Amino acid sequence: MSDTIKVLLAEDQSMVREALAALLGLEPDIEVVAQVARGDEVLAAVREHDVDVALLDIEMPGKTGIEAAAEVRRARPGLKLVILTTFGRPGYLRSAMESGADAFLVKDAPAAQLAEAVRKVLAGERVIDPTLAAAALADGANPLTDRERDVLRAAADGSTNAELAGKLHLSQGTVRNYLSTAIQKLAVRNRAEAVRIAREKGWL
Amino acid sequence: MSDTIKVLLAEDQSMVREALAALLGLEPDIEVVAQVARGDEVLAAVREHDVDVALLDIEMPGKTGIEAAAEVRRARPGLKLVILTTFGRPGYLRSAMESGADAFLVKDAPAAQLAEAVRKVLAGERVIDPTLAAAALADGANPLTDRERDVLRAAADGSTNAELAGKLHLSQGTVRNYLSTAIQKLAVRNRAEAVRIAREKGWL
DNA sequence: GTGCGGCCATGACATCTGTCACCCCATAGT
DNA sequence: ACTATGGGGTGACAGATGTCATGGCCGCAC
Incomplete structure (x- = not known):
């Protein structure tokens, strides 16, 4: 741990990933120390770079962000996990939480919430859209075998x-x-x- | 026209839109002068702000980026149009070109290509992924009535x-x-x- | 004006899909 | 021991779907 928050960014679309890196780069207390484009590269990256928070997209080749989150949670329990996704699907939120995520953000939320969420999870808070949380609870669990x-x-x-x-x-x-x-x-x-x-x- | 290139950004996901704005903001010769989240807000925005290049996502509420491009092309023929999309679908490329777009970029291309494309279209060039162009030609036109x-x-x-x-x-x-x-x-x-x-x- | 192609429709037919009743087996819970 | 529950299966049936032949109407191109 140092004075800046070290962030890993996992997102398959280069343009979006690098744009998010630029956005986080504007924050003085946040530093993007690693970027990966595949879910199955996340674990190696957090092992190599000393990461405080991992920002994970869900839809990625190799492994979903949710699967990657579960892996990282086992290997580095202290590391904070933020799921960032295009689709605010109740089932995604549910399985993200079950896999040990600390925050769940949708990409159509205001950009300011991203840096805010990074700081909050590091402070021990959980960040979840209340509307989505309600929807997830209302839907109940996945009924399919x-x-x-x-x-x-x-x-x-x-x-x-x-x-x-x-x-x-x-x-x-x-x-x-x-x-x-x-x-x-x-x-x-x-x-x-x-x-x-x-x-x-x-x-x- | 002034010394900086004035860009309009149309993209429905706030986080992605603002991140792209941050990315373009890093370029000294580019300035994002307007942002909209809906296809049907594009025309009003280019009328209000003096825009050189419009960057349009395809999937947007209200109107697709392709429809918006056709509108803008009619109203402001000199304005350059860049289509930026998640999906590199051959049919999209075809209809984007037919609607008068100057460039067609997919979001999983390297981020550097974005600013590059903006400068190129302003210099009168067209920017199209050659692989995608080949696929569009190979597929032929839409066979459906x-x-x-x-x-x-x-x-x-x-x-x-x-x-x-x-x-x-x-x-x-x-x-x-x-x-x-x-x-x-x-x-x-x-x-x-x-x-x-x-x-x-x-x-x- | 004679095609051709798109659009709309009908009827007949074969196959595919969805449902239901019923079967076996294994495992987990009471 | 009994009972869910899930996995896997069969056979029968009604209704949905896909195909084909055929017809009419309109507009456009040669």
């Missing part, structure tokens, strides 16, 4: 039952049963809507 | 034929015919795949 999620995820690209059965090593009937139960749990009328709703909630 | 696109777009959320027929004031048979021709043109096997492919190409 592991297999239902697998099938739904695989069905997302428009595969037929036969293809799904092949990919997942199941019979066509089983695939249809899983999709049917998922459709009922999500209270929709077909697989396409089920995929859409599950995505929106962050359950996929 | 207006109605096929309408139906496909409406079908994207998982609506049934009956619902589509109601929304579009068509008979169910007609809806099915349009979907069928779209499916054939895109060389896929069902509506879900058709929606996915059309989205990827930027044809929706």
Whole structure:
């Protein structure tokens, strides 16, 4: 620990990542000491650079920011974790918190909240959008079982039952049963809507 | 026209927008004179502020960056237009060019290209990713008719034929015919795949 | 003015999808 | 021992979906 806050930035879109670095660079007490573009590079980077706070995007190649957060939390329990994402999906917030994140920010929040969140988590606070927190609580937990999620995820690209059965090593009937139960749990009328709703909630 | 290049920034996610502004602010010859968060606010902003270059995101509420570009091109033909987008979809590039854009950048390009592109368009150059240009040419033009696109777009959320027929004031048979021709043109096997492919190409 | 293409529609058909009832098996909880 | 719960499966059925042939209407190009 020194006088400036050392930040790691993980975000796959270079332009956004470097722009965020420029933004944080304007803050006198914050220093971006490392940048990575992939989720699976986060752990190595926090080991190499002496980092106080890791800022993680969720959608990244290699590993999601949430998975990376869980990894870092195990390896460096003291390090603060801020999830920064495009999509304010209730399910994302839930799993981010379960993986040990200290803050959850959406990218359409004012830019000032970013530096503010970095300082707050370092002071031991948690930073969560209250509206999103309410939505996450109202939605309840993910009602889908592991297999239902697998099938739904695989069905997302428009595969037929036969293809799904092949990919997942199941019979066509089983695939249809899983999709049917998922459709009922999500209270929709077909697989396409089920995929859409599950995505929106962050359950996929 | 003065000694610094005056830039308008249109991007709906505040954090990204302000971060990009910070990034451009580091360049001594560039000045961000206006920021908007919606596509339908672009025209008013270029009228109010004396802008040299407009930087437009595509996905925005109100109006897409491409639609906004066409508007601005008509109202202020001399103003340079840079499209900045998350998705390097060939169809996007094509329609951006048709709407009169001078540059097309994807957000996962290096940040240095942003300021560079701003200077280049002002010097009369066009800036286009060569790989993406090749993909756009290889894909050819959008093969879908207006109605096929309408139906496909409406079908994207998982609506049934009956619902589509109601929304579009068509008979169910007609809806099915349009979907069928779209499916054939895109060389896929069902509506879900058709929606996915059309989205990827930027044809929706 | 004779095509051609886009738009709208119908009816018939085969296949795909979603539902339901029912089955087996394993594991975890009471 | 009993009972959920989840995973995996079957067969039957109704309804949704995709295809095809065919027709009419309109506007535009040659």
